[in-house]
Amino acid sequence: MTSATPKLEYRELGNTGLKLSCVGFGASPLGNVFGGVTGEEANAAVREAFRLGINFFDTSPYYGGTLSEKVLGNALKALGVPRNEYVVATKCGRYKEEGFNFSADRVTRSIDESLERLQLEYVDILYCHDIEFGSLDQIVKETIPALQKIKEAGKTRFIGITGLPLHIYTYVLDRVPPGSLDVILSYCHYCINDSTLEDIIPYLKSKGVGIVNASPLAMGLLTESGPPEWHPASSELKSACQAAATYCKEKGKSIAKLAMQYSLLNKEMTSVLVGMKSVKQVEENVAAATELAASGIDEATLAEVEAILKPVKNQSWPSGIQQS
Template structure:
């Protein structure tokens, strides 16, 4: 089953693959394992793949392009992002300060100008080995030194590329609800990638961005649905990451409370997290990352299971662990 992204002709599978991990997010992933992970996603029926220049300084794009070269181009949808250009870095070193275990032979330079958008896309196509991508997203515009440039220059550049048929759909990817809401209100984006703001653990996106998307017919790509890994296991503990760091005590207690309710209903926490993440009507695809074949296969298996029982959600609401206004899986 696929769903269209807003009014565009681009349609994505309900489960997507996020390629940050095969860009060596936090730890090095061997080439053969990266290729096998993409192959496992394909075998599981995933046909939507997301990447970005930021992920491993282009490593994710290069690996994803090589892995997908074995498949007909018309059979999958691919998105990448713009806003960070990659430039030579004579200082070298490691990119771990930015979260990626890869040599820092390149450096990121913020550029949301119209020319920067075009140059970024051209460079991405070269790394991917493709002549087109289906979706282009402005990446974290709120983190750039001049966020207004993304709205006033980068978005119009993407809009023109969409009008020319160079890309099929355009949007913004961010973890900041205010930024996403502004683009949803002030532009005609097709899609927003909402990172970690609508999960079983936390649902701040219900306060603004999701209602706006529903009203305006904008699709949502829901990413970070395990809160960086805290919800990806049966029982969260202090060793599990949250928001790319350690989980505060209150957050950990809440996650364990949700896990306890899941146990009482015979449901695994990751299954419940995935089911919830895709239940909102604005969500077109739940995008999961993985650096191992078994991990993406397991996520696909959880996602394909029947929805958890209604009693689980009712108990979560009753215990104050889930907002009562959140749409529930059926």
């Protein structure tokens, strides 16, 4: 990076003391979740991320059936960056072959498996992955206490929960002792088409948890090439996002850049975690952040895109099981 290149902003994550780059590297694409990626492409994307100041990497055993963890681990090892210069988050309780298992026994084995695949001695954050698919009472009574033991054993520095419906956060945080959880990772709820995460920010801050905002591109909805085939949005939401992307393209603008900038504008969310699989995407997403810092967002295009998306604003999709 030359001295003229604007630096990425770093923001503090809740009470953890961690300072995360405002653009985080979502590594689910390294598990071929959004199309194939070679080891070389993955290594190059991770190398470029470091070069441009990204220090936060997020993966899970679920992504690509453990592939994402392995590919990220290899890329980090190949780079040889000192361990205290980056933050790695992984997850437990959701697996491609096994499905969901939030038992204390499974999550306790899970972290050892993840550390081996990542070739690390510890991760910085360990989340229970997509808890709405388990019993929330089990998460409160069994899984979080198991994660706390993993933390005490030094295998993770901090612990958290992830999932789609926002009520899971209040349900769990209302039932665990204060300070039990360090972080929450929410996805698809703070992007141009859905900003509902904003409503619970004061609550989350009152509980002292750090906030990671994943999927600023709504898992591909807010890109020119559109979402992957498995995307759970309704056809109405997909069509509206496609219309917004076409509008931007015709004006010579990038919907992905606008969407990144929209999410980055809210500084309550420490890091905007975007899924990346190429040097080009890393460069574009970092440029979105540095250009935002230098010259602000394109208000006129944002207003047009928001108008196109207004009929589907805050529309989500079902996720999880009926809680008893």
